[in-house]
Amino acid sequence: MAGLDWTGLMALGLGRLGLSARDFWALSPRELAAMLKGRGLTGSAPPTRQSLEALMRAFPDGDPHA
Numbered sequence: 001m002a003g004l005d006w007t008g009l010m011a012l013g014l015g016r017l018g019l020s021a022r023d024f025w026a027l028s029p030r031e032l033a034a035m036l037k038g039r040g041l042t043g044s045a046p047p048t049r050q051s052l053e054a055l056m057r058a059f060p061d062g063d064p065h066a
Helices: 005-018 021-026 029-038 049-058
Strands: none
Touching: 005 021, 005 029
16 A cells, blocks of 8 residues: 555554564554554644634744844
8 A cells, every 4th residue: 555654554563552563464454543543543633724823823923032
């Protein structure tokens, strides 16, 4: 599957989840995704424009020369 970060997925599966190589490669991508999600190891969606603008209003950049 092109576009997947196999090195990152292997690091999560073999390292963080402690799976053996045999168990890792026996999983389907959907099973691996469920395991990672269950352990809170999945990324989050990027912020929406509205949430980013709210953060910028709440935490404005100050004067860099102050």
